[in-house]
Amino acid sequence: MMLKKRDIPQHRRLYETLRKHIVDGVYLEGDLLPSENELCRLYGMTRPTVRQSLGNLSADGYIRKHQGKGSIVHYLPREIGILSVSGTTTAVGDRNLKTRIIVKPVLMPWPGDFMFPLNDLEKESGCIYMERLRLLDGVPIFYDITYIASINLPRITSRQFEDRSLFKILREHYQIEIKGGEQRIKAINATPKINRFLKMRRGEPVLHLERKMETSTAGLHLYSSIFCNTAKYSIYGRF
Amino acid sequence: MMLKKRDIPQHRRLYETLRKHIVDGVYLEGDLLPSENELCRLYGMTRPTVRQSLGNLSADGYIRKHQGKGSIVHYLPREIGILSVSGTTTAVGDRNLKTRIIVKPVLMPWPGDFMFPLNDLEKESGCIYMERLRLLDGVPIFYDITYIASINLPRITSRQFEDRSLFKILREHYQIEIKGGEQRIKAINATPKINRFLKMRRGEPVLHLERKMETSTAGLHLYSSIFCNTAKYSIYGRF
DNA sequence: TATTTTTACTTGTTAATACAAGTAGAATCG
DNA sequence: CGATTCTACTTGTATTAACAAGTAAAAATA
Secondary structure, X not given: OOOOOOOOOHHHHHHHHHHHHHHOOOOOOXXXXXXXXXXXXXXXXXXXXXXXXXXXXXXXXXXXXXXXXXXXXXXXXXXXXXXXXXXXXXXXXXXXXEEEEEEEEEXXXXXXXXXOOOOHHXXXXXXXXXXXXXXXXXXXXXXXEEEEEOOOOOOHHHOOOOOOOHXXXXXXXXXXXXXXXXXXXXXXXXXXXXXXXXXOOOOOEEEEEEEEEEEOOOOOEEXXXXXXXXXXXXXXXXX | OOOOOOOOOHHHXXXXXXXXXXXXXXXXXXXXXXXXXXXXXXXXXXXXXXXXXHHHHHHOOOEEEEOOXXXXXXXXXXXXXXXXXXXXXXXXXXXXXXXXXXXXXXXXXXXXXXXXXXXXXXXXXXXXXXXXXXXXXXXXXXXXXXXXXXXXOOOHHHOOOOOOOHHHHHHHHHOOOEEEEEEEEEEEEOOHHHHHHHOOOOXXXXXXXXXXXXXXXXXXXXXXXXXXOOOOOOEEEXX
Protein backbone atom coordinates (compact mmCIF):
# COMPACT_ATOMS: atom_id res chain seq x y z
CA MET A 1 0.00 0.00 0.00
CA MET A 2 1.33 3.41 -0.91
CA LEU A 3 1.85 6.23 1.51
CA LYS A 4 -0.20 9.33 0.88
CA LYS A 5 2.09 12.29 1.53
CA ARG A 6 5.84 12.14 1.01
CA ASP A 7 6.32 9.29 3.45
CA ILE A 8 5.25 11.04 6.63
CA PRO A 9 3.64 8.34 8.76
CA GLN A 10 -0.12 8.50 9.20
CA HIS A 11 0.06 8.51 12.99
CA ARG A 12 2.47 11.43 12.81
CA ARG A 13 0.23 13.41 10.51
CA LEU A 14 -2.81 12.82 12.73
CA TYR A 15 -0.73 13.86 15.74
CA GLU A 16 0.24 17.12 14.04
CA THR A 17 -3.33 17.79 12.90
CA LEU A 18 -4.84 17.27 16.34
CA ARG A 19 -2.02 19.16 18.05
CA LYS A 20 -2.54 22.09 15.75
CA HIS A 21 -6.27 22.05 16.42
CA ILE A 22 -5.59 22.09 20.15
CA VAL A 23 -3.09 24.96 20.16
CA ASP A 24 -5.25 26.88 17.68
CA GLY A 25 -8.27 26.53 19.92
CA VAL A 26 -10.41 24.39 17.63
CA TYR A 27 -10.65 22.07 20.62
CA LEU A 28 -10.73 23.94 23.93
CA GLU A 29 -9.41 22.76 27.25
CA GLY A 30 -11.79 20.24 28.78
CA ASP A 31 -13.29 19.35 25.42
CA LEU A 32 -13.74 15.71 24.54
CA LEU A 33 -11.85 14.71 21.41
CA PRO A 34 -13.67 12.54 18.86
CA SER A 35 -13.56 8.92 19.95
CA GLU A 36 -10.91 6.62 18.56
CA ASN A 37 -13.36 4.86 16.27
CA GLU A 38 -14.67 8.19 15.05
CA LEU A 39 -11.13 9.35 14.25
CA CYS A 40 -10.61 6.10 12.36
CA ARG A 41 -13.57 6.91 10.16
CA LEU A 42 -12.66 10.58 9.81
CA TYR A 43 -9.07 10.06 8.79
CA GLY A 44 -9.30 6.63 7.20
CA MET A 45 -6.95 4.70 9.42
CA THR A 46 -7.23 1.82 11.85
CA ARG A 47 -7.46 2.01 15.62
CA PRO A 48 -3.87 1.08 16.51
CA THR A 49 -2.69 3.90 14.27
CA VAL A 50 -5.09 6.39 15.82
CA ARG A 51 -4.10 5.16 19.27
CA GLN A 52 -0.44 5.85 18.55
CA SER A 53 -1.27 9.47 17.72
CA LEU A 54 -3.35 9.86 20.86
CA GLY A 55 -0.69 8.14 22.95
CA ASN A 56 1.93 10.62 21.78
CA LEU A 57 -0.41 13.56 22.39
CA SER A 58 -1.00 12.22 25.88
CA ALA A 59 2.72 11.75 26.53
CA ASP A 60 3.34 15.33 25.41
CA GLY A 61 0.67 16.67 27.74
CA TYR A 62 -1.84 17.86 25.16
CA ILE A 63 -4.59 15.44 26.20
CA ARG A 64 -5.51 13.18 29.10
CA LYS A 65 -7.07 9.81 28.36
CA HIS A 66 -9.79 8.29 30.53
CA GLN A 67 -10.88 4.71 30.06
CA GLY A 68 -14.58 4.55 29.35
CA LYS A 69 -14.84 8.28 28.84
CA GLY A 70 -12.55 9.53 26.12
CA SER A 71 -9.62 11.83 25.48
CA ILE A 72 -9.87 15.23 27.10
CA VAL A 73 -7.93 18.27 25.93
CA HIS A 74 -5.42 19.37 28.54
CA TYR A 75 -3.44 22.18 27.00
CA LEU A 76 -2.49 24.93 29.41
CA PRO A 77 1.09 26.20 28.96
CA ARG A 78 -0.19 29.36 27.34
CA GLU A 79 0.38 31.84 30.18
CA ILE A 80 4.12 32.48 30.10
CA GLY A 81 5.42 29.11 29.12
CA ILE A 82 9.11 29.21 28.52
CA LEU A 83 11.68 26.48 28.23
CA SER A 84 9.21 23.66 28.32
CA VAL A 85 10.24 21.40 25.48
CA SER A 86 12.44 22.61 22.69
CA GLY A 87 13.25 26.24 22.16
CA THR A 88 12.34 29.34 24.06
CA THR A 89 10.97 31.07 21.01
CA THR A 90 8.36 28.47 20.21
CA ALA A 91 6.90 28.45 23.69
CA VAL A 92 6.26 32.12 24.21
CA GLY A 93 5.59 33.00 20.61
CA ASP A 94 7.59 35.46 18.56
CA ARG A 95 5.32 38.33 19.57
CA ASN A 96 7.05 39.92 22.53
CA LEU A 97 10.33 38.05 22.40
CA LYS A 98 13.29 39.81 20.83
CA THR A 99 16.77 38.38 20.47
CA ARG A 100 19.91 40.45 20.60
CA ILE A 101 23.23 38.94 19.61
CA ILE A 102 26.02 39.73 22.08
CA VAL A 103 28.70 37.53 20.50
CA LYS A 104 28.13 36.35 16.96
CA PRO A 105 28.73 32.63 16.25
CA VAL A 106 32.47 32.03 16.23
CA LEU A 107 34.55 28.88 15.96
CA MET A 108 36.81 28.32 18.97
CA PRO A 109 38.22 25.52 21.11
CA TRP A 110 36.06 24.17 23.93
CA PRO A 111 36.45 25.82 27.34
CA GLY A 112 38.85 23.98 29.60
CA ASP A 113 36.42 22.90 32.29
CA PHE A 114 33.20 22.36 30.40
CA MET A 115 29.90 21.87 32.18
CA PHE A 116 29.21 18.50 30.54
CA PRO A 117 31.57 15.69 29.53
CA LEU A 118 32.37 15.72 25.80
CA ASN A 119 32.98 12.76 23.53
CA ASP A 120 36.07 12.48 21.34
CA LEU A 121 34.39 13.63 18.15
CA GLU A 122 33.10 16.74 19.87
CA LYS A 123 36.51 17.53 21.35
CA GLU A 124 38.24 17.21 17.97
CA SER A 125 35.65 19.26 16.10
CA GLY A 126 35.97 22.41 18.13
CA CYS A 127 33.01 24.44 19.23
CA ILE A 128 30.82 27.16 17.82
CA TYR A 129 30.26 29.77 20.48
CA MET A 130 27.64 32.46 20.70
CA GLU A 131 26.06 34.73 23.28
CA ARG A 132 22.54 36.06 23.04
CA LEU A 133 20.24 38.21 25.09
CA ARG A 134 16.47 37.61 25.02
CA LEU A 135 14.16 40.47 25.81
CA LEU A 136 10.51 40.04 26.73
CA ASP A 137 8.54 43.22 26.13
CA GLY A 138 11.83 45.08 25.97
CA VAL A 139 13.09 43.80 29.30
CA PRO A 140 16.14 41.50 29.24
CA ILE A 141 15.13 38.14 30.72
CA PHE A 142 17.57 35.54 29.38
CA TYR A 143 21.31 35.77 28.93
CA ASP A 144 22.19 32.73 26.92
CA ILE A 145 25.59 31.21 26.11
CA THR A 146 25.41 28.45 23.52
CA TYR A 147 28.00 25.88 22.47
CA ILE A 148 27.63 23.56 19.48
CA ALA A 149 30.10 20.98 18.26
CA SER A 150 31.26 22.05 14.81
CA ILE A 151 30.12 18.89 13.02
CA ASN A 152 28.69 19.23 9.52
CA LEU A 153 27.37 22.75 9.96
CA PRO A 154 28.78 24.65 6.95
CA ARG A 155 28.50 28.43 6.91
CA ILE A 156 26.70 28.54 10.24
CA THR A 157 29.02 31.23 11.62
CA SER A 158 27.93 33.58 8.84
CA ARG A 159 24.20 33.17 9.24
CA GLN A 160 21.80 35.79 10.51
CA PHE A 161 20.50 35.01 13.95
CA GLU A 162 18.59 38.24 14.49
CA ASP A 163 14.91 37.68 14.96
CA ARG A 164 15.04 33.97 14.38
CA SER A 165 15.44 31.05 16.60
CA LEU A 166 18.62 29.00 16.48
CA PHE A 167 16.39 25.94 16.50
CA LYS A 168 14.56 27.14 13.39
CA ILE A 169 17.83 27.62 11.52
CA LEU A 170 19.06 24.18 12.50
CA ARG A 171 15.78 22.62 11.40
CA GLU A 172 15.41 24.48 8.12
CA HIS A 173 18.99 24.57 6.89
CA TYR A 174 20.48 21.44 8.38
CA GLN A 175 17.45 19.20 9.04
CA ILE A 176 18.39 18.93 12.70
CA GLU A 177 15.67 18.56 15.31
CA ILE A 178 15.98 18.78 19.08
CA LYS A 179 14.80 15.48 20.51
CA GLY A 180 15.29 15.99 24.24
CA GLY A 181 17.95 16.57 26.78
CA GLU A 182 18.95 17.07 30.37
CA GLN A 183 19.44 20.10 32.52
CA ARG A 184 20.71 21.25 35.87
CA ILE A 185 19.04 24.15 37.60
CA LYS A 186 20.27 26.27 40.45
CA ALA A 187 19.85 29.69 42.00
CA ILE A 188 22.91 31.92 42.09
CA ASN A 189 23.81 35.49 42.85
CA ALA A 190 24.27 37.61 39.77
CA THR A 191 27.85 38.30 38.77
CA PRO A 192 28.75 41.80 37.53
CA LYS A 193 28.72 40.58 33.92
CA ILE A 194 25.21 39.14 34.32
CA ASN A 195 24.09 42.29 36.11
CA ARG A 196 25.20 44.34 33.17
CA PHE A 197 23.30 42.31 30.58
CA LEU A 198 20.18 41.58 32.60
CA LYS A 199 20.15 45.06 34.14
CA MET A 200 19.85 43.76 37.66
CA ARG A 201 21.11 45.14 40.90
CA ARG A 202 23.97 43.62 42.83
CA GLY A 203 23.02 40.63 44.96
CA GLU A 204 19.78 39.88 43.17
CA PRO A 205 19.06 36.18 42.65
CA VAL A 206 19.37 34.67 39.18
CA LEU A 207 18.24 31.32 37.86
CA HIS A 208 21.03 29.37 36.19
CA LEU A 209 20.32 26.51 33.79
CA GLU A 210 22.91 24.25 32.26
CA ARG A 211 21.41 22.27 29.42
CA LYS A 212 22.55 19.50 27.14
CA MET A 213 20.28 18.90 24.18
CA GLU A 214 20.20 15.85 21.95
CA THR A 215 19.44 16.17 18.27
CA SER A 216 18.21 13.94 15.49
CA THR A 217 21.82 13.75 14.31
CA ALA A 218 23.54 11.08 16.37
CA GLY A 219 26.45 12.49 18.38
CA LEU A 220 25.55 16.13 17.80
CA HIS A 221 24.62 17.98 20.96
CA LEU A 222 23.77 21.55 21.82
CA TYR A 223 24.91 22.95 25.11
CA SER A 224 23.75 26.12 26.71
CA SER A 225 24.23 28.02 29.89
CA ILE A 226 21.27 30.25 30.56
CA PHE A 227 20.97 32.99 33.16
CA CYS A 228 17.44 34.09 33.81
CA ASN A 229 15.91 37.03 35.62
CA THR A 230 12.87 35.49 37.31
CA ALA A 231 11.82 38.58 39.24
CA LYS A 232 8.87 39.16 36.95
CA TYR A 233 8.45 35.88 35.06
CA SER A 234 8.77 32.28 36.19
CA ILE A 235 10.10 29.38 34.24
CA TYR A 236 7.17 27.14 33.46
CA GLY A 237 7.36 23.43 32.82
CA ARG A 238 5.36 20.22 32.70
CA PHE A 239 6.42 16.77 33.84
CA MET B 1 -7.12 -16.11 28.09
CA MET B 2 -6.40 -15.54 31.75
CA LEU B 3 -4.08 -12.88 33.05
CA LYS B 4 -1.05 -14.15 34.88
CA LYS B 5 -0.56 -11.82 37.84
CA ARG B 6 -3.42 -9.96 39.48
CA ASP B 7 -4.41 -8.12 36.34
CA ILE B 8 -1.28 -6.06 35.87
CA PRO B 9 -0.87 -5.73 32.09
CA GLN B 10 1.96 -7.64 30.47
CA HIS B 11 3.48 -4.54 28.88
CA ARG B 12 3.51 -2.86 32.26
CA ARG B 13 5.24 -5.80 33.92
CA LEU B 14 7.90 -5.96 31.21
CA TYR B 15 8.39 -2.19 31.56
CA GLU B 16 8.97 -2.55 35.30
CA THR B 17 11.28 -5.52 34.84
CA LEU B 18 13.48 -3.78 32.28
CA ARG B 19 13.42 -0.50 34.19
CA LYS B 20 14.56 -2.28 37.33
CA HIS B 21 17.35 -4.01 35.42
CA ILE B 22 18.50 -0.65 34.10
CA VAL B 23 18.53 1.22 37.41
CA ASP B 24 20.08 -1.81 39.12
CA GLY B 25 22.89 -1.91 36.58
CA VAL B 26 22.07 -5.26 34.98
CA TYR B 27 22.11 -3.31 31.74
CA LEU B 28 24.70 -0.54 31.71
CA GLU B 29 24.54 2.75 29.87
CA GLY B 30 25.29 2.21 26.21
CA ASP B 31 24.34 -1.44 26.33
CA LEU B 32 22.11 -2.86 23.66
CA LEU B 33 18.88 -4.30 25.05
CA PRO B 34 17.74 -7.67 23.69
CA SER B 35 15.96 -7.17 20.39
CA GLU B 36 12.19 -6.95 20.30
CA ASN B 37 11.84 -10.44 18.88
CA GLU B 38 14.20 -11.79 21.51
CA LEU B 39 12.14 -10.15 24.26
CA CYS B 40 9.04 -11.74 22.73
CA ARG B 41 10.59 -15.16 23.12
CA LEU B 42 12.04 -14.46 26.56
CA TYR B 43 8.84 -13.16 28.11
CA GLY B 44 6.29 -14.99 25.99
CA MET B 45 4.48 -12.04 24.49
CA THR B 46 3.98 -10.64 21.01
CA ARG B 47 5.84 -7.77 19.41
CA PRO B 48 3.16 -5.06 19.80
CA THR B 49 3.14 -5.77 23.55
CA VAL B 50 6.92 -5.68 23.78
CA ARG B 51 6.97 -2.50 21.71
CA GLN B 52 4.57 -0.79 24.11
CA SER B 53 6.97 -1.49 26.98
CA LEU B 54 9.95 -0.22 25.03
CA GLY B 55 8.01 2.82 23.85
CA ASN B 56 7.22 3.77 27.43
CA LEU B 57 10.83 3.20 28.52
CA SER B 58 11.92 5.45 25.67
CA ALA B 59 9.40 8.15 26.57
CA ASP B 60 10.63 8.06 30.17
CA GLY B 61 14.24 8.46 29.08
CA TYR B 62 15.56 5.05 30.10
CA ILE B 63 16.43 3.94 26.57
CA ARG B 64 16.93 5.41 23.11
CA LYS B 65 15.65 3.48 20.11
CA HIS B 66 17.52 3.38 16.80
CA GLN B 67 15.93 1.93 13.72
CA GLY B 68 18.04 -0.88 12.35
CA LYS B 69 20.25 -0.98 15.41
CA GLY B 70 18.28 -1.61 18.55
CA SER B 71 17.38 -0.09 21.90
CA ILE B 72 20.28 1.45 23.77
CA VAL B 73 20.29 2.04 27.51
CA HIS B 74 20.34 5.75 28.25
CA TYR B 75 20.01 6.02 32.01
CA LEU B 76 22.06 8.77 33.55
CA PRO B 77 20.09 10.65 36.23
CA ARG B 78 22.03 8.87 38.94
CA GLU B 79 24.32 11.71 40.03
CA ILE B 80 22.03 13.84 42.13
CA GLY B 81 18.76 13.43 40.35
CA ILE B 82 16.04 15.12 42.26
CA LEU B 83 12.60 16.23 41.27
CA SER B 84 12.72 14.66 37.86
CA VAL B 85 9.46 12.79 37.59
CA SER B 86 7.39 11.99 40.61
CA GLY B 87 8.75 12.20 44.10
CA THR B 88 12.00 13.40 45.49
CA THR B 89 12.61 10.28 47.51
CA THR B 90 12.50 7.86 44.61
CA ALA B 91 14.97 9.81 42.53
CA VAL B 92 17.78 10.19 45.01
CA GLY B 93 17.19 6.97 46.87
CA ASP B 94 16.39 6.66 50.55
CA ARG B 95 20.06 6.30 51.44
CA ASN B 96 21.17 9.81 52.26
CA LEU B 97 17.81 11.53 52.30
CA LYS B 98 16.17 12.12 55.65
CA THR B 99 12.84 13.81 56.18
CA ARG B 100 12.01 15.94 59.19
CA ILE B 101 8.43 17.01 59.83
CA ILE B 102 8.16 20.68 60.69
CA VAL B 103 4.36 20.87 60.75
CA LYS B 104 2.44 17.62 60.98
CA PRO B 105 -0.49 17.15 58.57
CA VAL B 106 -3.35 19.31 59.74
CA LEU B 107 -6.73 20.13 58.26
CA MET B 108 -7.23 23.84 57.58
CA PRO B 109 -8.89 26.20 55.08
CA TRP B 110 -6.98 27.07 51.94
CA PRO B 111 -4.74 30.14 52.05
CA GLY B 112 -6.45 33.25 50.74
CA ASP B 113 -4.26 33.87 47.70
CA PHE B 114 -3.25 30.40 46.63
CA MET B 115 -0.52 29.83 44.05
CA PHE B 116 -2.79 27.85 41.69
CA PRO B 117 -6.49 28.25 40.91
CA LEU B 118 -8.68 25.75 42.76
CA ASN B 119 -11.85 24.08 41.56
CA ASP B 120 -15.07 24.15 43.57
CA LEU B 121 -14.69 20.68 45.06
CA GLU B 122 -11.21 21.52 46.30
CA LYS B 123 -12.38 24.79 47.83
CA GLU B 124 -15.23 23.09 49.69
CA SER B 125 -13.12 20.22 50.95
CA GLY B 126 -10.55 22.26 52.80
CA CYS B 127 -6.87 21.49 52.67
CA ILE B 128 -4.43 19.27 54.47
CA TYR B 129 -1.31 21.25 55.24
CA MET B 130 2.14 20.06 56.15
CA GLU B 131 5.70 21.33 56.24
CA ARG B 132 8.74 19.14 55.84
CA LEU B 133 12.46 19.56 55.73
CA ARG B 134 14.63 17.23 53.62
CA LEU B 135 18.22 16.68 54.57
CA LEU B 136 20.82 15.22 52.26
CA ASP B 137 23.76 13.78 54.16
CA GLY B 138 22.59 15.74 57.19
CA VAL B 139 22.47 19.08 55.37
CA PRO B 140 19.03 20.67 54.90
CA ILE B 141 18.38 21.03 51.17
CA PHE B 142 14.61 21.23 50.69
CA TYR B 143 12.03 23.10 52.71
CA ASP B 144 8.73 21.79 51.47
CA ILE B 145 5.19 23.06 52.07
CA THR B 146 2.51 20.68 50.82
CA TYR B 147 -1.20 21.20 50.32
CA ILE B 148 -3.68 18.43 49.50
CA ALA B 149 -7.42 18.76 49.03
CA SER B 150 -9.09 16.75 51.78
CA ILE B 151 -11.00 14.42 49.46
CA ASN B 152 -11.41 10.79 50.51
CA LEU B 153 -8.25 10.61 52.57
CA PRO B 154 -9.42 9.20 55.93
CA ARG B 155 -6.98 9.26 58.86
CA ILE B 156 -4.23 10.86 56.80
CA THR B 157 -3.56 13.53 59.42
CA SER B 158 -2.70 10.85 61.95
CA ARG B 159 -0.24 8.90 59.80
CA GLN B 160 3.47 8.67 60.33
CA PHE B 161 5.43 10.60 57.75
CA GLU B 162 8.86 10.15 59.25
CA ASP B 163 11.23 8.30 56.99
CA ARG B 164 8.69 7.61 54.30
CA SER B 165 7.64 9.40 51.23
CA LEU B 166 4.24 11.06 51.07
CA PHE B 167 3.91 9.51 47.63
CA LYS B 168 4.46 6.05 49.00
CA ILE B 169 1.73 6.52 51.61
CA LEU B 170 -0.70 7.77 48.99
CA ARG B 171 0.09 4.83 46.75
CA GLU B 172 -0.01 2.11 49.38
CA HIS B 173 -2.91 3.28 51.54
CA TYR B 174 -5.12 5.13 49.10
CA GLN B 175 -4.10 3.68 45.70
CA ILE B 176 -3.28 7.16 44.44
CA GLU B 177 -0.50 7.60 41.89
CA ILE B 178 1.09 10.82 40.70
CA LYS B 179 0.58 11.02 36.96
CA GLY B 180 2.20 14.34 36.08
CA GLY B 181 1.93 18.00 36.70
CA GLU B 182 3.16 21.50 36.10
CA GLN B 183 5.60 23.74 37.88
CA ARG B 184 6.92 27.25 38.02
CA ILE B 185 10.53 27.85 38.91
CA LYS B 186 12.24 31.02 40.02
CA ALA B 187 15.23 32.26 41.97
CA ILE B 188 14.54 34.31 45.08
CA ASN B 189 16.39 35.70 48.03
CA ALA B 190 15.96 33.67 51.17
CA THR B 191 13.53 35.03 53.72
CA PRO B 192 14.45 34.85 57.42
CA LYS B 193 12.14 31.84 57.86
CA ILE B 194 13.82 29.96 55.00
CA ASN B 195 17.24 30.98 56.30
CA ARG B 196 16.39 29.42 59.64
CA PHE B 197 15.30 26.09 58.19
CA LEU B 198 17.87 25.77 55.42
CA LYS B 199 20.63 27.25 57.58
CA MET B 200 21.64 29.79 54.98
CA ARG B 201 23.07 33.24 55.34
CA ARG B 202 21.14 36.39 54.64
CA GLY B 203 20.93 37.30 50.95
CA GLU B 204 21.86 33.87 49.63
CA PRO B 205 19.90 32.77 46.56
CA VAL B 206 17.24 30.08 46.87
CA LEU B 207 15.44 28.09 44.22
CA HIS B 208 11.67 28.28 44.55
CA LEU B 209 9.38 25.74 42.89
CA GLU B 210 5.60 25.88 42.85
CA ARG B 211 4.17 22.58 41.73
CA LYS B 212 0.76 21.24 40.93
CA MET B 213 0.59 17.46 40.64
CA GLU B 214 -2.17 15.44 39.06
CA THR B 215 -3.12 12.06 40.46
CA SER B 216 -4.86 8.93 39.25
CA THR B 217 -7.94 10.14 41.17
CA ALA B 218 -9.75 12.63 38.97
CA GLY B 219 -9.94 16.08 40.56
CA LEU B 220 -7.44 15.33 43.30
CA HIS B 221 -4.30 17.43 43.11
CA LEU B 222 -1.24 17.87 45.26
CA TYR B 223 0.29 21.29 45.57
CA SER B 224 3.68 22.08 46.95
CA SER B 225 5.91 25.05 47.40
CA ILE B 226 9.51 23.98 47.61
CA PHE B 227 12.51 26.07 48.64
CA CYS B 228 15.82 24.58 47.71
CA ASN B 229 19.39 25.34 48.66
CA THR B 230 21.28 24.79 45.41
CA ALA B 231 24.68 25.93 46.65
CA LYS B 232 25.98 22.38 46.73
CA TYR B 233 23.48 20.38 44.65
CA SER B 234 21.64 21.22 41.47
CA ILE B 235 18.17 20.24 40.51
CA TYR B 236 18.46 17.72 37.72
CA GLY B 237 15.82 17.06 35.11
CA ARG B 238 15.21 15.54 31.71
CA PHE B 239 12.95 16.84 28.97
C1' DT C 1 -40.34 8.42 42.49
C1' DA C 2 -36.05 6.33 43.69
C1' DT C 3 -33.14 2.56 42.92
C1' DT C 4 -31.21 -0.98 40.26
C1' DT C 5 -30.15 -3.12 35.98
C1' DT C 6 -29.19 -2.99 31.34
C1' DT C 7 -27.08 -1.24 27.37
C1' DA C 8 -24.33 1.24 24.38
C1' DC C 9 -20.79 3.55 24.28
C1' DT C 10 -15.69 4.66 25.59
C1' DT C 11 -10.51 3.33 26.10
C1' DG C 12 -7.26 -0.74 27.43
C1' DT C 13 -4.98 -5.06 26.32
C1' DT C 14 -3.27 -8.61 23.35
C1' DA C 15 -2.60 -11.46 19.29
C1' DA C 16 -1.12 -12.67 14.54
C1' DT C 17 0.57 -10.85 10.30
C1' DA C 18 2.87 -8.22 6.65
C1' DC C 19 5.93 -5.22 4.66
C1' DA C 20 9.07 -0.87 4.84
C1' DA C 21 13.34 1.09 6.16
C1' DG C 22 17.68 1.51 8.45
C1' DT C 23 22.20 -0.85 9.95
C1' DA C 24 26.24 -3.51 9.84
C1' DG C 25 28.90 -7.11 8.59
C1' DA C 26 29.74 -10.83 5.22
C1' DA C 27 30.33 -11.92 0.59
C1' DT C 28 31.40 -10.64 -3.92
C1' DC C 29 33.46 -8.18 -7.58
C1' DG C 30 36.76 -5.01 -9.87
C1' DC D 1 43.47 -4.96 -1.67
C1' DG D 2 39.49 -1.74 -1.92
C1' DA D 3 34.93 -0.75 -3.15
C1' DT D 4 30.51 -2.50 -3.91
C1' DT D 5 26.62 -5.56 -3.32
C1' DC D 6 24.17 -8.70 -0.74
C1' DT D 7 22.13 -10.51 3.32
C1' DA D 8 20.58 -11.04 7.75
C1' DC D 9 19.55 -8.67 11.18
C1' DT D 10 17.23 -4.49 13.64
C1' DT D 11 13.13 -1.16 14.53
C1' DG D 12 9.05 1.39 12.10
C1' DT D 13 4.44 1.35 10.18
C1' DA D 14 -0.02 -0.54 9.48
C1' DT D 15 -3.98 -3.83 9.27
C1' DT D 16 -7.48 -6.90 11.26
C1' DA D 17 -9.46 -9.14 15.02
C1' DA D 18 -11.24 -10.06 19.57
C1' DC D 19 -12.28 -9.36 24.21
C1' DA D 20 -11.71 -6.73 28.86
C1' DA D 21 -12.84 -2.89 31.64
C1' DG D 22 -14.59 1.57 32.82
C1' DT D 23 -18.42 5.19 32.16
C1' DA D 24 -22.78 7.20 31.74
C1' DA D 25 -27.23 7.43 30.41
C1' DA D 26 -31.36 4.91 29.23
C1' DA D 27 -34.52 1.40 30.65
C1' DA D 28 -36.57 -1.55 33.85
C1' DT D 29 -37.81 -2.47 38.40
C1' DA D 30 -39.15 -1.82 43.25
